[in-house]
Amino acid sequence: MVNAPRIPSDVPRPPAHVRRNRVLMIAGVVLLVALFVLALVTMNLPTWQRFVTGMQRNFMPLMRGLVRPETEVFGLAWRSMSETFFMAILGTALGALLAFPISFFAAGNLLGGTRWALPGKALLVAIRTFPELVLAIIFVAAAGPGPTAGIMAMGIHSIGYLGKVFSDVIEGIDQGPMEAIRAAGGNQLHTFLYSVVPQVLPEFASHVLYRFEINLRAATVLGMVGAGGIGLPLIQRLQFRRWDEVSMLLIVIVGFIIVVDAVSSRVRNRLV
Amino acid sequence: MAHIRFNDVEVVYRTGLKALKGVTLEIPRGQFVVVVGLSGAGKSTLIRTVNSLVVPTKGSVTVNDVNVTASRGGALRRARSDIGMIFQTFNLVKRSSVLRNVLAGRLGDLPAWRGVLGAFPREDVAYAHDCLARVGIPEKAFVRADALSGGQQQRVGIARALAQKPSVMLADEPVASLDPPTSHAVMSDLKRIAREDGITTIVNLHFIDMARDYADRIIGMRDGVVVFDGTPDEATDAVFEEIYGRPLESKDLRGA
Amino acid sequence: MPEASSLPRPPAAGRIKAALTVALFAALFVLAFRQTGFNFQALFSGTADFFRFFGRLVPDWSALPQIWPPLIQTIQIAYVATIVGSLLAMPIVFLASSNTSTDPVTLWIARTLLTVLRSIPDLLWAALFVAVLGLGALPGVVALVFFTMGVLAKLGSETVEAIDPGPLEALRAAGAGRNRTIVFAVVPQVAATMVSYILYVFEINVRASVVIGLVGAGGIGQLLLRYLNFFDYTGVAAIIVVIFAVVLLIDGFSVWARSKLI
Numbered sequence: 001m002v003n004a005p006r007i008p009s010d011v012p013r014p015p016a017h018v019r020r021n022r023v024l025m026i027a028g029v030v031l032l033v034a035l036f037v038l039a040l041v042t043m044n045l046p047t048w049q050r051f052v053t054g055m056q057r058n059f060m061p062l063m064r065g066l067v068r069p070e071t072e073v074f075g076l077a078w079r080s081m082s083e084t085f086f087m088a089i090l091g092t093a094l095g096a097l098l099a100f101p102i103s104f105f106a107a108g109n110l111l112g113g114t115r116w117a118l119p120g121k122a123l124l125v126a127i128r129t130f131p132e133l134v135l136a137i138i139f140v141a142a143a144g145p146g147p148t149a150g151i152m153a154m155g156i157h158s159i160g161y162l163g164k165v166f167s168d169v170i171e172g173i174d175q176g177p178m179e180a181i182r183a184a185g186g187n188q189l190h191t192f193l194y195s196v197v198p199q200v201l202p203e204f205a206s207h208v209l210y211r212f213e214i215n216l217r218a219a220t221v222l223g224m225v226g227a228g229g230i231g232l233p234l235i236q237r238l239q240f241r242r243w244d245e246v247s248m249l250l251i252v253i254v255g256f257i258i259v260v261d262a263v264s265s266r267v268r269n270r271l272v
Numbered sequence: 273m274a275h276i277r278f279n280d281v282e283v284v285y286r287t288g289l290k291a292l293k294g295v296t297l298e299i300p301r302g303q304f305v306v307v308v309g310l311s312g313a314g315k316s317t318l319i320r321t322v323n324s325l326v327v328p329t330k331g332s333v334t335v336n337d338v339n340v341t342a343s344r345g346g347a348l349r350r351a352r353s354d355i356g357m358i359f360q361t362f363n364l365v366k367r368s369s370v371l372r373n374v375l376a377g378r379l380g381d382l383p384a385w386r387g388v389l390g391a392f393p394r395e396d397v398a399y400a401h402d403c404l405a406r407v408g409i410p411e412k413a414f415v416r417a418d419a420l421s422g423g424q425q426q427r428v429g430i431a432r433a434l435a436q437k438p439s440v441m442l443a444d445e446p447v448a449s450l451d452p453p454t455s456h457a458v459m460s461d462l463k464r465i466a467r468e469d470g471i472t473t474i475v476n477l478h479f480i481d482m483a484r485d486y487a488d489r490i491i492g493m494r495d496g497v498v499v500f501d502g503t504p505d506e507a508t509d510a511v512f513e514e515i516y517g518r519p520l521e522s523k524d525l526r527g528a
Numbered sequence: 529m530p531e532a533s534s535l536p537r538p539p540a541a542g543r544i545k546a547a548l549t550v551a552l553f554a555a556l557f558v559l560a561f562r563q564t565g566f567n568f569q570a571l572f573s574g575t576a577d578f579f580r581f582f583g584r585l586v587p588d589w590s591a592l593p594q595i596w597p598p599l600i601q602t603i604q605i606a607y608v609a610t611i612v613g614s615l616l617a618m619p620i621v622f623l624a625s626s627n628t629s630t631d632p633v634t635l636w637i638a639r640t641l642l643t644v645l646r647s648i649p650d651l652l653w654a655a656l657f658v659a660v661l662g663l664g665a666l667p668g669v670v671a672l673v674f675f676t677m678g679v680l681a682k683l684g685s686e687t688v689e690a691i692d693p694g695p696l697e698a699l700r701a702a703g704a705g706r707n708r709t710i711v712f713a714v715v716p717q718v719a720a721t722m723v724s725y726i727l728y729v730f731e732i733n734v735r736a737s738v739v740i741g742l743v744g745a746g747g748i749g750q751l752l753l754r755y756l757n758f759f760d761y762t763g764v765a766a767i768i769v770v771i772f773a774v775v776l777l778i779d780g781f782s783v784w785a786r787s788k789l790i
Contacts, residue, residue: 002316036611039604043665054661062660093557094571116482129775132766133651133739137756142581143574147564152574176363180429183323184436185380190683193378198368221651224743228564234652235743246659250648255552257647369538399536414538 058241062272065247073245076233077252081220083147084229085256088216095158095215096208102159103166105263110170110196120167128160132218136227147228154215154222165207167199183242192250206271209264220253273299275336275472276322276440282330283317283496285406291317293496294331301439306487310514310516314496319442322474323355324348335440347386353380356433356471358462360445362425370409370428373417374400377435387419396435403431407461408495423454432464435494441466443475447482455479459486479526480512575709586763588771595751595770602747605668605740606611606733612669613676613728620677621684627696628688643683645678654740665746672733672740679732683725684718691717724786731782738771 014018104110106124110119136153144150177195186194223231230253237245276299283292291314299305307315315514320326321333324340332341335402340351356377364373378396379387388391388425392400404410407427417428426446433441443462444459459475463486466473483490492500492507492515499505500515513520561567622628624638653674695713704712741749748767751776755763 022667032611036608039608043601043604043608045666045669051661051666058660062656077431083563086556087566089556089560090564090566099737126772129772129779131735131739131771131775133742134752134771135744138581138585139578141756142577143570146568148570148574151564151566152571152578171753174363174366176359176361177365179325180357180359180363180375180432181379183325183352183355183357183442184377185349185351186376186387187349189384190376193388193390194368194372194379195365198365198372202367217647217649221649221655224651224655231651238655239502241659243624246656253652254644254647258643261643261647263721269708394535401536410536413536414542 016161056254058243061241061243062247063074065243065245066251068244069248069251070242070244071248073233073248074252077230077249080223080230080233080249081252081256084223084231085216085260086220086232087150087229088154088212088219091154091219092158092208092212092215094151094155095162095211096204099159099166100204103163103170103215106163107170109169109173110192120163124160124163126160127156128164130157130160133222133225135255136222137225147227150219150222150227150229153227154218157218158211158215162207162211166173166204169200169203169207170196181232202271206268209268213261213264214216216257220257275301275303276474277334278318278321278331281318281321281328281333282332283314283321283326284329290372291326291496292321292328295498296331297491297498297501299472299474301472302488304466304467304473304475304482304488305491306475306489307491307493308477308480308483309431309480309493310513316444317491317496318493319357319444319474319476322440322442323352323357332335333499349380353436354438355440355442356436356438358429358433358441358443358446362422362429362449364417364425364428364432366416367374368417368418369414370404370417371400371413371430374403374431374435377403377432380436391429399437400431400435404428406434406465407431411420421454422450423458426450426458427461430458430465434465438471441471441473443473445476445478447477447479447526455482455526456485462486479524480507480509480520481525481527483507501513573768584761585768586762586764586766589766591755591763591766592770594747594763597766598741598746598748598751599770599774601665602737602741602749603671603734603778605745605747606663606730606737609672609676609737610726610730610733612631613673614680614729616673616686617677617680620681621688622710622714624681625688627691627693628706628714630706639685640781642678642681645674646682648674648678650675651735651740651743655743656744658744663744663746663750667743668737668740668747671745675736676729676733680725680729683728684722687718687721688714720789724789725785727782727789731779734778735775738775769782 003152014022099134102120102124105116106120108114132153135156136150136248139149143152173196177199178191181191181195220234221231223229223233225248226232230249234246234249234253237249276297278295278297281292281295282290286471294453295314295318309315317326320475321328322335324333324343329340332339334340335351335355338351339499340348341465343351365376372390375392375396378392378400382392382396382440401410401413401487404413407430409420409427409431412428417425420428426449429446441462446462447458450458459482462473463470463474475486484507487504490500490502490504491498491508494515500511502511509520512524516524620638620642623630623634624642626635629635629638650671653671654668657671661667661670691714695717696709699709699713737747737749739749741747741751742753744750744753748771752764752767752771755761755767
């Protein structure tokens, strides 16, 4: 025999904690929306009208430019982008070189034990937090404009990320091979060179490549504050709204980055 | 004359755990000793006091009448380079080539600058190839260590220890990570080489049948104390039940 | 023992590869030094200049009342852009995942769009939209919306592609259409991860929102630029300290909230 259909009041109510979570969830969403509306109202955003006219006046020319870019600036775009590329290489190399020693202290399982781990980690967080572009501005103000300022800004800023991931790698190494070298009569330097370095090097290299991909993007904009690379010619043309030339520069930037990303991620996959 | 001498060796770990409670033993030159016991009986600690990877809190170990326990720095490293060691988990640098792993065994005798640059003399490289040939894998020299099977990796471990030209060989559960046929192959390689070169060998095992098959002498340990010391013939099932403190189980046998 | 001269040599392929790698890197670095004019002397003198300059950066706390309003605007820009960008990213997430996309052509278009979006850095978006829309917070918001879409859709589609295909199959077998499959089989599996990614993107957006002002896209960066142009280094120092504190705070909040989620 088939059961009679339940009447609605028969349906069991969900337990208290489920109902409470549901209320919390709704309250959270309401809070998010309220904050969103509050932000929109207090932000002094211009009228919708200005958004539309701005888009009409400039976005369409930009789109047209993307279809028919000014080929005369291709040479300039290529030269500036290759300078940008080499800046990223040197900045990344500098960062890796500086991060290497710091990471061993921050790791806390090899050098000097845990004594240095905390100050080391704190230093890395501080460096990571400091915006790269602000560093670049300081370098430009202190040492004058040019690629060197950008390379140094990238180098310093990269220490934060690379030092962190390097020390994570070091903390995860297999201690067994180190014991084996010690048992064979090797000293501390031997242990380091023959069992620590070979273990960590491929992963270090992979992280350095990943950071290089990030730095290449960063290097394209550093020029906007005078720190070398394609950012300077780009922002000049943006200020004068030379959309066809802007488009050429954009195409070179995007194309270059996509190709480098593809190559780099391939190499990274083979490394680890 | 004894080659290795344990004089009332006691080890208390920082956690308060008493791993060895006064072990006194004499091992003559060229003997192939198997130490048996359950895990936690103190086998690993015992062989690690021989090369001072674990330093006794009381007593001392001498090898060739040299007090290893009292040695520090360069003297300790020289003592260690005369003592090869093989590990349960092989402890190879997996991303380095087999040859480079074997050459690491030569580090103890190398001038500092050569060690730093990795500039091993030709005769060392030649010897490393010889060692690989003796464990039966000469063709694997330029392969990355992690591309080898478990048994092959342990053979690299033996070759590395052999490259030290040691007079003592320590093996800490060398076949625990291997399957039965490979275990026997590795153990008979180890025994053959020890016999040929007259190397005094201490092997930790927990398999009864393997201990009986390969040992010249069996030492049984329980709770940090030597509870049996005799020939394989004397080590009956009753003796093993005494050492293990429980009836024997099938997992105590490696099988063929 | 074999004769020293008859030692086995490593395979030729390996040696050639190693030599080529070394040569490639050497060439890259030589070119890099030449193209950028970077040298070690510049490195050391630059470092010295940097620290000398840094020494002059003594914060002037009387600038604080001026710093507050643009700082709040910075966070608002990041907040609004994160929400709008996340909403806009959602459809792209499902179209760019091989297991939830409609057809191969759409999948390819969505992925290509993502690749292009992701190759453009935050500041470039900002400079672009300042040129299109004029100075202020509006180009900042629009720029970060695009930036958010690039970052989030990539992370999201990787998550969606990694889900357990079982529930998807079960719903399809029960006759559910694509949208219902997504709502009932995919969303519950990825929701927590997506929220955690959104928090992460918010964190990135706060950092980005600080600097996009330097090209005129509103917020604290714009004030920083003004101080810099007037050589008001004590004001600059105050802003830098405040930025540092705020970023640290938001990072801490985001890490805490994400740890609560998973």
